[in-house]
Amino acid sequence: MLFVIFPAWSQQEMSKNTKLVVYYFHITDRCQTCTKIEASTKAILEQQYAKQLEDKTIVFKSFNVDLPENKELVKKYQAYGATLAFTYIVNGAENGIEDLTGMAFSKINDEKVFSSELKQRIDEAIK
């Protein structure tokens, strides 16, 4: 029953440790800002949460919204364009989604603020 609500990939990539899934959705023709948001998010995770990525407390997944195989996920997150969404997990079950797309696009040019907004949520999710 574990992860029954999650897509097929979650069986391999999530574990009982998982507390946060960071979703990044993008279109095929990506703009500079869209690429920058994903790169900055990944950099923060890899540099400051490497241990949590390794033990799967945090899982990062990126999807192309134009691919038919991602249709269901796109619908669930209303991710018809670039989207950054945190999904919080408690005891293997989804416990809320936070859409951070607006924050990402409006703060991305201030790396300090962007990073601090993300870290605040990540720390809260994994404590």
Add this chain to the structure above:
Amino acid sequence: MKTLTYSLILFGALLLMGCESKTESKKSTDIDSLTQSVSLAKIQVMYFHGDRRCPSCIAIGDETGNLLKANFDADVKSGTIAFVEINVDDEKNAKLAEKYQVAGSALLVVKTEAGKEEVTDLTGDGFKLAMNMPDMFKEKLKVTIDNYLK
């Protein structure tokens, strides 16, 4: 010859000072006039972007303009609603960008009543929907504006 050289230098310096003060006064006029026109309307639809705009960002501006023209033309003409486009890379808009904490692109709907501002941030919906689901985006924007007009 020396006197002529000094006179030329002095003239040049005065000329530069004159230009500088003119630029300065233009800068403050720009900020004041923008802030003034923005604060006059009850509802301001504020669209922030940089010099280089991506297709999604362009779609947000275009679809916002389309909705305002199709559904709120009279309110725009009467000055109840103002559509304000702000380039955050333009130094003269730094104060506005700072006030609304925008360091990138954003779409904000701001209602001003009795000197108080209420802000709805539609940036996320804009980037997720404006390009591929424009009707869904416009509906969200319309609902926000309708609520503020009540």
